[in-house]
Amino acid sequence: MTVKPLNATTARRDVLASFVVFLVAIPMSLGVAVASGAPVAAGLIGAVVGGVVAGVLGGSPLQVSGPSAGLTVIMADLVHTYGWAATCTIVVLAGLLQLALGACRVARTALTVSPAVVGGMLAGVGVVLILAQLHVMLGGASRPDALANLADLPGLLAAPDAQPALLGLLTIAVLLGWTRLAARTPDAGLGRVLHLVPGPLPAIGLATVLAYALRWDAPRVAVPGSLLGDLPATAWPHGAPPAIFGAVVSVALVAAVESLLCAVAIDRRRPIGVPRADLDRELLGQGASNVVSGLLGGLPVSGAIVRSSANVEAGARTRLSTVLHGVWVLVLAVSCGPVLEQVPLASLAALLVVLGAKMIDVSRLRDLRHHREAPAYVATLAGVVVLGLGEGVLLGIAVAAVLALRRLTRLSVRVEEAVPSPDDRPGQASWHLVVEGTLTFLGVPKVTSALQRIPAGVAVDLDLDVDFMDHAAFDAIHQWRLAHERQGGRVDIDEVHESWYERAVTGDMSAPRKSTPSTRWWAPWASRRRRSENVDLDAPEVSPSALLLAGVREYQGGTARLVRPIMAELAFEQKPQHLFITCVDSRVVPNIITASGPGDLFINRNVGNLVPRYGTRTPDDAVAATVEYAVNVLGIRTITVCGHSNCGAMAALLAGGTEVEHLRSLTRWLKHGQHSLARFLSAEPDGRAPLTRLCQTNVQQQLDNLLTYPWLKDMVQAGEIELVGLYLDIGTAEVQVLDWTAGAFVPVRAETPEDAPEDGADDAAPEPRAVT
Known part of the structure; x- marks a missing residue:
């Protein structure tokens, strides 16, 4: 910077x-x-x-x-x-x-x-x-x-x-x-x-x-x-x-x-x-x-x-x-x-x-x-x-140091006998053992005590959710497994994250690699090839509510425990870094295109990522209220307007609003985009598709609309607020940033290892400058 x-x-x-x-x-x-x-x-x-x-x-x-x-x-x-x-x-x-x-x-x-x-x-x-x-x-x-x-x-x-x-x-x-x-x-x-x-x-x-x-x-x-x-x-x-x-x-x-x-x-x-x-x-x-x-x-x-x-x-x-x-x-x-x-x-x-x-x-x-x-x-x-x-x-x-050592060696062991049901198949596991934490020689007595409670000859499901396992712990579990199987029992070991036990058995003690999940959390439901809670996500008869609940169950079963420490810190206070104004289009996901997480972005979404001008004849305070709260209460100092390609709102403006005139509320709202349309019509064509040019012009116009608010303009000119324009090309998944000097959108290049800033150094790439 x-x-x-x-x-x-x-x-x-x-x-x-x-x-x-x-x-x-x-x-x-x-x-x-x-x-x-x-x-x-x-x-x-x-x-x-x-x-x-x-x-x-x-x-x-x-x-x-x-x-x-x-x-x-x-x-x-x-x-x-x-x-x-x-x-x-x-x-x-x-x-x-x-x-x-x-x-x-x-x-x-x-x-x-x-x-x-x-x-x-x-x-x-x-x-x-x-x-x-x-x-x-x-x-x-x-x-x-x-x-x-x-x-x-x-x-x-x-x-x-x-x-x-x-x-x-x-x-x-x-x-x-x-x-x-x-x-x-x-x-x-x-x-x-x-x-x-x-x-x-x-x-x-x-x-x-x-x-x-x-x-x-x-x-x-x-x-x-x-x-x-x-x-x-x-x-x-x-x-x-x-x-x-x-x-x-x-x-x-x-x-x-x-x-x-x-x-x-x-x-x-x-x-x-x-x-x-x-x-x-x-x-x-x-x-x-x-x-x-x-x-x-x-x-x-x-x-x-x-x-x-x-x-x-x-x-x-x-x-x-x-x-x-x-x-x-x-x-x-x-x-x-x-x-x-x-x-x-x-x-x-x-x-x-x-x-x-x-x-x-x-x-x-x-x-x-x-x-x-x-x-x-x-x-x-x-x-x-x-x-x-x-x-x-x-x-x-x-x-x-003692507290850290205690946390590092903390171990949770749960053992329970499964409740039989009429649908159980012969040989199905009847005992379930879950080991969570860091499994070292200090936890061996607790694990072996739980293993000794399991009767001989039964089927056992052993879940190892551990971030580390030393040789003493592996040897204790492996020897018990061999002895249990010799007595006619069956042991299925499932490692939730890193395969410490499997690597020790095979002798491959190289650096552990986390398995790639079969489903990406950011993929849409229709792209997933798995079953969740007995609901086939690809089946045409599945209702939208069932899809939604299946996604919630997947979140509760996996992601929730991972983000719980972060959410606990944010439970009583939010400290977002940016106000992000973007379109309601379902293809635009701010947290994905900015690689941000909970508490980073204060988001305002509306049709066409529009910002009503100060004193407009068609009053609408929703966006202005968001900006006021973000700046004056949350102390946010960066406001981003993000548009995208093939925006339906901009297409409606190009068509003169005839396609949506039966939708009264939407027609009134799109009046806030007339300045973008006028700016588009006054500019010379430059080879870009008309809709693309209007979508990008709209982002520039909404940034100008923000400056119609006198109090915000004073803060921008004083260097206290920075305005940023982004544009998402949905077809290529590429994000572009507004270059204020050139008045055009330029690609944001991907960061490579050599681009990463050193500790205490400024950012590797220059940031967009503030509007003055």
Whole structure:
């Protein structure tokens, strides 16, 4: 995908977005610095370096880096143990380690860490942050140990320092109230101000003004004479080398993982025209930022999801916004020191309490419970709080590994005696055994126990639905089969997917090949040569309802269990990527021609894939309602109009509507195609068949019809919405895409292995550009 050029409109968006991010970054950087026990200047230096250095060198254009609450616990412990000068050296070393990891192109390896462990780590850091900052907010002093802070909290709650406590509660109330009011207010007038100004700024500002006006004796931010100060005298940390090495690795990996996860999250929300994130380059940019920040006496930086989300929501389009936000922080640091020293510590602590609460994402725990990964989340959280960050993460990884091993060795064995019926033939199977899962030596006792329950001399149907079978399991089943058949029994083994048992018997241990199904799921009923549920799909006397039910039974018996995990994730929320407007013609199947699945396409189908123009005399809001919902509620940013060859609606238009004039509703609907017909008649013939030319002209006209809606046209011209035209030639099954430059449809070539994009790279083929 091509990079969106920096023009006047893009530059204006980036400048405005940079101010929004700047307002978010200031209170957060100050709060993280104070909570870490570092100089106030360290937080501002980290924000400047994160904005400028990571913004220029990083691989995620819209990600904003700076001091992060996720590193607060680590930094507080390092400052307490080694002192600030030595901690700066650790930050530099952590940056060098990140540079080495980035040079080795291992960025995506960090993403293999279970999301349950990452979520538990962030939640644990949030709990530790809340326990520590509640002491500061209530007028006390926090201790390095989370359990000690928890033990001291009841006494502090019983007798808090009134003034700091009131300032902290005021900050929390304004922050939460501002956020909720902005969410419920339309984006116009006052709502626009609420959306543009982030909540932390008025919350900290009001508490500062109140404390200054009432002359309350609440602890303030300690600002040195020169806010950015001189370069610190770096010192080598004194301590055991393994401990120092562990500190460097902890800072580097936590910052790297947080940055990469943030980059992936922002990449999913990037606007049209913004290139994908290059994770290896992002890791190099983060490493360079930490080296520079440590040398200048700043906090370590990482990608910050709060600042990055604010950047995207404010309309940023290039990395200029990220860089400018660092420049504004630098200007503030140089010129506004006296203002910053009036900020109450209790207000910053309250801000961090709210941030810590947001890090404890309860909805994430609910999702993990569905996938049975909650134990890893809880173990990591508890480990971080009780043992420390590094130990907690290791504990979470160990629990996640145990859960994965348990899933990999999970085995289900069902054995049942078949109920005899009058229609049973002599020798028909009377026992049925089903083995599902991964069949290894760990499952051999369960399988042999079930096999021993089967009497000698009976017929047995053994269904093996396994994704792996080791030699111990094969030997146990094979020896039982030989013994059972020697005693007069019969054993029929049916392998549902891969033929592990058959391959072991024949000695062919090459890579397993899945058998090709006799029936393709995408083939029409009339093309199938099989029987389903005793219904002959080819028999002429079969009713359409019987065909439909037979297809449903086939789905329930095979496809349903395969798509069930996907549908479970989509059960409560849909997140389609595209709005797909196409014809009702039964030969056009959007999910087949786009190779998409459940939840990918938001589809609107109508006769002739028509889009009624804005303000048309023949009102019809069905398509407009779909477009409004797709764009404004679902956040879809790509709208596709797909036409096809031999379209009956276009044929009716060519015939003047005489063939369908007895169909009143259809006749009224086809009036929306008159502009397509007029466009067709005004163009010179070019050798294409008239119907083909009208079908393709109709797609272009419907895209123009979309632009008659003023609100949608503004979004298209701003680059927020992309319009795509497709045309399906039914006879050749070929899909063509509208080339806006040439004004014609061109084939979409099939992807070959060498065309496949590398990880983190842009798409191999250029995408259709947006209409302007």
